[in-house]
Amino acid sequence: MKDLSVYIHIPFCDHKCIYCDFYSIINYKGVDSYLVAIKNEIRLQGKKYSGGRCVKSVFFGGGTPSFMTPSYIGEILNEVKNEFEFAADCEVTMETNPGTVDKSKLVDFRNVGINRISIGIQSFNKDELEFLTRIHNAETAINTVNAAHESGFEDISIDLIFNLPGQTSDKWLSNLEKAVSLPVTHISAYSLILEKGTILNKMVLDGKVELQDSDFDAELYSATIDYLRKSGFLQYEVSNFAKEGFQCYHNKIYWEYGDYLGFGTSAHSFMDGKRFWNYSALSIYEEAIRSKQSAIAGSELLTKNQKREEFVMLALRSSGLNKNKLTDFFNKNDFEYIVDRINKKGYSNFFNISTDILALNEKGYAVGDEIITELLL
Template identity: 40%
Template sequence: MKELSIYIHIPFCSSKCFYCDFTSFSGQSNRVKEYIDSLIVELSLHKDSLQDYRIKTIFIGGGTPSAIDAKYIFKVLDYIYKNFNISSDMEVSMELNPGTIEFEKLNIYKEAGINRISMGLQTFNNNILKKLGRIHSAEDFLQSYNMLDNAGFENINVDLMFNLPDQTISDGMKDVEALVRLGVKHISYYSLIIEPGTLMHKWHQENRLKLLDEDSERKLYYNVKDFLKENGYQHYEISNFSMKDYECKHNMVYWKIKPYIGVGLSSHSYLNNKRFWNTDDLSSYIQELKKGKLPIEEDEIISKDIEMAEFCIFGLRLVEGIDKREFKDKFGVDIKVLYKDTIEKHKNSDLLFEDDRYLKLTDKGLDLANIVEVDFLP
């Protein structure tokens, strides 16, 4: 049976963080019930065409899935278990914000089959947390982390961001050191992106943010990378570090361009060489599903040329690189022949290197990944 992953988007948040441009909003909690009903209708519309697939991973992301009543999360997962083919070793992840849980909620998540938690901390520095518009403190995070631990969740990711307003290299290092002391199994480490349309973008344009210069930002990243490696973490994707066997299986599906469907507001799907995505307007989403129609905004056929290019682009973001044999098995072409000029060019400029099995970015190449990636596009 073919394998499939499912992404479920929950757009509700307690308040909007100043840097965030994800499809998420506060003040709409009165619409949670009809949203969940719509999600179930959406899943039911996909169900018949997906009976040849077995579900390998599910990821409930947001927004803040832990901000809504846990019974809704249970309801959606229960629907999937009863109507789709499920793998016995399925990874079921959910994003959770510090300070949004209590013990009873965690029991419902367990009963619902959630076995991996991804928690957004961003930083332990309470002053910086306020500047980001986060509604929790470092202490809230520790309390939630301990609660998860006591409830028996051990596969936990923590998101950190770096190059935050007023953050020093030493602040950044302290964040990572504290997570290592806690024994966190997986760390996602993201450099702040100033997204257009956010408050942070406005402040940046008004020169009101004190951020690191480019060299210091890279220095912090390299220090963190070395520190995590010394402490037994594998650096397996540009922004992701994990202890052995704790890589995120769901994200690997995206990076290896395997099939997935996304349900919920603005979520993306990739199936049968077609990419399609949902509307990001809550009312249209609910209305379309009330009419029994999928709320798809647009779709795009992915040609073989694009698929091969994307396989390379995402593959290079994995630290192990592109498996040359896997490429040949998947596409029936030798990667070295197909991208001969691109590979030679970037090997000569010390951005790419290869061993018997893999083609990968050098350390310098990981910093300049964008430059290499565009050359794979048709």
């Protein structure tokens, strides 16, 4: 049986945060018809892809899935279970916004099959939360983490963003201090990224917001790695840190170039070396399922070189490149070729290199994206 991961996109949100470029909709009128459409899509894709595969992780992302009722999420999950072989220890994560759930709703989410919660906190600082236009304050965020813990969730992840405009090292470290004082097992810490088409991007272009420079970003990133390691969180990818035994399986499938199927508006899939993606607009997505029995808007069959490059990029951003796990799209001496490139380019101090594992070290994680692209040229 081949492992499969499933991503489910729930596009509905309370409002649009200024930095967000995910596909989201600020009204709830379409919630019921979306449930019908997504269940149909799961059935249609199940007929095609369920053979010989077992679902090892499901991730409800958005949007704000935690705005939905537990029975809504449960119905979708049951559809996945009906259509696919489902592992008994399947990791089932739901993105959750602080303030959208209380203890009783979280218990109900557990009862329908969610066993991991990923809470989008971003900051514990009042000014930073207001700047990001989040719907919650620090107290609500803390209460949501505690409620998740009290309702029986053992695997709780939180997201934080650093290098916000005007953020000092002390402010960022106080965010980390608060994070590790809570019952969380996993922390995703991302640097603020300016995405095209966001409100924040326009604010920067209009000169209303000034971003901090990349040297300071690197300083905060390095402080993050240091602080979280001392606090018992192991770094297992550029932006992800977990207590022993709590690495996110779903993330690892992406980084290890495994198969995943995405359902819902704008969801992406990667199956047997082919990438495909769904329509983004809700009405077009639903109509496509009704009339064409498919929500796929486009696809791309990757060449051997593209696969090789993506594989190396993803492996180096996470647990490293393992010579014994290189797949059939690699050439015989690729591992040695990449090591040779690293040495010739003078990058060896950014890597830990052994006879069969090549991994970025702590310094390397900070500059990985810049140098990895040069290694396969």
